[in-house]
Amino acid sequence: MAEETYVGAPSGAPVYQLARVGKTYASNQVVALEDVSLTLNKGSFTSVIGSSGCGKSTLLKIMAGLIPPSRGRVVLQGRPVTGPRRDIGMMFQQATLFPWKTAVENIVLPIEIRDGKAAAKKAMDKATELLKVVGLEGFENVYPNELSGGMAQRASICRMLITEPAVLLLDEPFSALDELSRDMMNMELQRICREQDATAFLVTHSIQEAVILSDEIVVMKPRPGRIAEIVEVDLPRPRSLDMMTTPKFGSIVDHIRSMLDKGEDM
């Protein structure tokens, strides 16, 4: 899809910038997020990891334009994020395909909502192309009931990509799958992100998953939610599953685990 030459290293221009972002929930005065500064570069893959209550889902909601921050700047492609936007793609733990729509109809749903039925119809060809990209060729007119969990998540990747978003926000997208499918889908995700030169931001509970996919890992601490450390992952790309057995991979995983354990004590 992306014909431009892929910038191998995450040395592209900044796409998404957060500066000193904080969130205090008015209802109970809980500081969910404190002083988070982060930059996502074009074509980079960033993961955020941390125990529950570390504010990562709050951070994701702010980045998706679903809730406003209490402090700080949130800027995507030079424009402040003040609500949901077309150039933000999002994927959830569940595929959330609607059973009354076929695979392609589900995929063009974002277009249908934003531009109407006629535009959605025109986007059908593009949806078919995307299905090819994720390896679901021929499943255009199949209803979600007939798709496996992994296939459904592939279709929801297409739905996320159909509006050509500048950033992909991934909220534990494969955590509902079994481990084998999950590993495979992670490799697929890497391939798709490379092909599309996508800028991705992944929330995950799995250290291995974060390390195998990411250029940078944001380790967060709870109470109040804040960044403990940003870990660079300098494993070569493309990554493969057997890299998980290398000493380097192991040492990065160990480092992150020790950071998270420290966070628990506080």
Added chain:
Amino acid sequence: MTEYQTNSTAHTDNDTDEDTVWVQEVAFIDSVPRWIAMIFVFVVFVGTWQLVTSLGLVSPIILPTPWETLSDMIFVGQNLLSGGYMLAALWITIKEVIYGFALAIAIGFSLGVLVGETAFGEKAVMPYLVAIDTMPKVAFAPLFVAWLGFGIESKVALAAFIATFPIVVGTAAGLHAADENARMLFKTMGASRMQTLIKMKLPSGLPQIFTGLKIGAVGVMAGAITGEFLGGGKGFGELIRVAASQLNTPRVFSLILYLSLVGLALYLLVQWVQRTAVFWQKESVGSYDAG
């Protein structure tokens, strides 16, 4: 070498090398087709009925024999088919049921959307609906007669009144059925409230809405007949009331059975619409929730 040894050990442990095939017990009822089981129940029921009546355990005025009931059903059936007075009465009752159901759907659905979609409806209107729902609705029948007269209107009103509440509850529950992910997805797509309602919440809630419609379909029949009992008129309920006052129990029985066919037809109609509209839903026989 090792492999050979394990093999031979295994061999000596067993007497034979026959396949381990054994028969798993299957419950008898699982091997019987549904229709045979249903006929069995029918035969037992009618047999007991016949036995109780022919042995004179109960007076024929209280309970007619199955045969008397059947022959009266044939008589009533002939009257219905030849366009007699019973057909006219049945048609009145059917009209009451159809108008009542249509009214109940219109009011119930609107109130359901108000209560299920708006915070105002849920906070301020729902408590009153619950309060009214707990009242014995049949008790309102004399009021409807006083307001609307002895004609078809008072029966339609009572039928609609009874059937409205399950539809309200079903619709409101349906609108809450969509999961958090679906809501979040629609938010991230920048969907308006109307789009979210029409493209996501309503279709997601169709199973619950149809559950409400089915319960309503049963209630609307009861409402129409009760209305006729208490408010006169020329419907099938009036025929039943007259037959009962003449101690013509076979007639009462056969009229009720014909009436139940109308109720069944309405129920099956709703179910057919559901299967067509909610084609993605898995079926389970005989339950309101999933049927």
